[in-house]
Amino acid sequence: MDKYFKPESCREQGTLYQLKNLVNRRNVSKNVSSNYHAASEFIDLVTDCHVIAACLEYCGMGNLESQCKKIPTALHLADSTVKRRVLRHLVGEIVDTFFLNAITINVDRIEDPASDMDVAPIAQDDAVYNYATNFTKLGLLRKVAVNATRYGDGNRMLRHWKYAMLVYHQGHKIKYRLESFLLLAGVNALLTPRQKHQVIHNRFINLRGGEGHNLDGDYVMELLNRYAKSRIKLLGPNHNETCVERIGKTMMFCHEIQDKLEQQISVAPLSRKHTPQSLHHDRNTIIQQLKNSCVFQLIPGRSHQTFSMENVDIFSNVDVQEVHKWLNQKKREYSFGKNAF
Template sequence: MQSIPLGILLKNENKTNDMIEILEHLQQYVPGARSDAEMEHIHEREDRNPQMRAIPVGGDQLTCERIRGAHMARLDADSQEERLEGLITMVEDFHEKINFLQAMMDRFYKTASAREAGTLYQLRNTINRRNVVKNVSADYHAVGSFIDLVTSAHVIAAALKAFGMSNIEDPCPKIPMFTDQADEGSRKRLLDKIVGDMVDTFFLNSLAVTVNRIEGNENGIEGPVTDDGVYNYATNVTKYGLLRKISVLATRSGDGIRQIRHWKYALLVYDLSHKIKYRLESFLLLAGVNAVFTEKQRHQVIWNRFVNLSGGKDKNLDGDYVMELLNKYAKGRVKLLGPNQTPEVVDRIGKTMMFCHNVNEKLEREIGVHPGGTAHAQRDKTQDIRAVVNQLKNADVFSVISGRRHNSFNEQFDMFHNVDSQVLHKWLNDKKLEYSNGKYAF
């Protein structure tokens, strides 16, 4: 797949007039959309243009909000083109990953918990990750790497507890003798059974209870609600971390279905953390995919969320992350112009930067210049994982001991236990009612 930048417009998204001009510029790429010149020769403008096929335009939450603001400003125009209906908003995933991680840090990361074994801040100090701070935007990659490592360590510690193993090197007592001689299908079924039991024990049972409660099916439901704050904290951290890892892996593999499924859980997370704009963005995306969009638009929104710049398996990136990279590259080129900046030159830089980059790479190969690395060297995380696992084992975080708690945190139940199901259902029903009455649900 080839990425083709469409140029740079010297417009400010914060201004509604500039945002309208940006959308008018982009609408020329919409199939079937009529240009301004064509519209001038139409004496009786029809409200609908059956030839136009609206396409999604992606961005972070703030960009989508500004696009919708531009749509509202043009709501009373005569034709679909003038109402900018050739473009529909599609929230993308990189900035959502930042907000999801921030919601996790807000809930589980406190500097006052330095002496409480098994908390994120105590584990951060154990492995000396000084670049990890509560503000995720300050260093997203450092915080994300730390949370992924801690999540993996929690899974290992839970497995050791479930399988009755004292350390990673011990043989698993739940694996029968001569299993290595069985066929591949049998070994896979055994592995699924063992791992499934562990996941059910520590992570899924309480989550299923909470989801059923949110959906209003409380009658006859019993679940493992414990008063062990340390155990609840550890299982909640793991569940948040696994949801994040699934989202990251979905992006790498280009799995749009799984990425959309992540937004369902994200809606509940943002409701709990009072991130009302991302809660609304979650609803609008899910409503569009499941009800509002046409079949073609739905396919575009689900599968056009990723960009693969270098080719190869599992090298997909979020669309808004690629835009951040292109912005950084373009700003570096524009800065070299100094005072010689003009709209035409800046736009030319935007349209040709990928071509110039490819020419530069080809020239370097021909003259024998060693290509620059495309990946950072990864440090060995084995010792850090072992250190975190030992901390979790010593604190016995995956045993249920009544009355334990972390003094720096309020009592922790399941990750969605505090969702007010009645308030959330009312909010969702109000939004659906707005859509059903032909109104915008924002």
């Protein structure tokens, strides 16, 4: 949102703010903290639409109902194994064409600063195309983090933090950048094998049970803090340190008693299911706008006025020497006994 959501781009087709106005998402604003869920749902929707638009462009399809020209004619006669292999090959080509066009070269350049001088930068004079592909890359990184949390995949989350550290470095989010470093340094050097296993696989909490219902540990802590504050407010002016400590120690126990009591007297539990609003119209509207704007066609000389300096890749402008200088400084600090946690 900081990088791609700018009100001055409201007339530039295919930009995030223009798409927000197109589907009339009035609850989405640049101040994400005012309505985080609205912003996150909008980002996920636009990311999905970009991926679909890229697939339509690569497959030569005018819309979702068109025939895909990349699929062999007699594929419907093949077995499921062959169909799966063809699908994965097609998806791999789409990813390589639009979303891994330069990211591999830039990541290799960052990992090995000695090779920075040997790698020729990729020149691509189409800032509109760069905007669309770079936004999609960041949107997919977010979806990786969300799905890794939802399914409790600690190893995938750890891989995500490697990219997140670069994103935070570019956005000058120094505290989040340090958090990324401490996590990666901890599991690779600072922690014992037992602590490493705990940090990787004990980052999620499931309050409901079942697959795909995990939450971040810090998010659950915020929920518990909110619940504890609501209990303390009931004390009014009579609260003191002893009462607050008692509430903290018995909070979950009292909550379980309340749930069991409600079950025994047949009180209907709070519903955790919400009827999702259909996104069919908004999705088709955004996809059609992206198709009409030809954002995934490489047309040299184009640019959005607001984003005229958009690079070919999200990590193209990372200063390799600066990153390694910071990393070496932190490694020296913690190798000399600085307390990491």
